[in-house]
Amino acid sequence: MPDEPSARLFQLPVGAEFIKENTMTTTPPPKGFTLVEIMIVILIIAILLSIAIPSFNRARATSRTKACVNNLRQIQSAKEQWALDNRKPQGDTSLSWPNDLVGSDKYIKGTKPVCPSTGANYIMNPIGTSPWCTNWGSPDGIPGQPFNHELGPGEHA
Secondary structure, eight states: OTTSHHHHHTOOOTTOOOOOSOOOOOOOOOSSOOHHHHHHHHHHHHHHHHHHHHHHHHHHHHHHHHHHHHHHHHHHHHHHHHHHHTTOOTTOOOOOTTTTTBSTTSSBOSSOOBOTTTOOBEEOOOTTSOOEETTTBOTTOOTTOOOOSSSOTTOOO
16 A cells, blocks of 8 residues: 555655655744734723813703703792782792692693702792702802803892
8 A cells, every 4th residue: 555646655765854845934923912902992082081071060060060050940930920920019928839839730841940960959049039959059140159050149040
């Protein structure tokens, strides 16, 4: 059987050294990322987050402020409508908050509105004056109470 062609391919003469057909060896490409590449990606993500997070926080604060102003406007409208329906003069303090305004058959449907930032209650003032938020203050400029909403002092909701 040594005369078969397939057997001759694997037989080496005695004393002969094996020589590879392809003497050029190539290294395979790396199968992962280097530490420097990973660190650069992490750095880029960190920079993008440091830019984006303050913008998201500002947008959330602005949204909560606008929601609070809208709640104050809704309460003011309901209070004025209640005063007209019950023939109450300016400065009247007989309004029972929230019993007279909030309910399924009243001026504000659902539950009593609260400040979206802290859950604080809104304070009711006499008829003809704006309600105010215990968290933000009053659009009427009550001393000692900051007002950070879009309405300035003296403006009514």
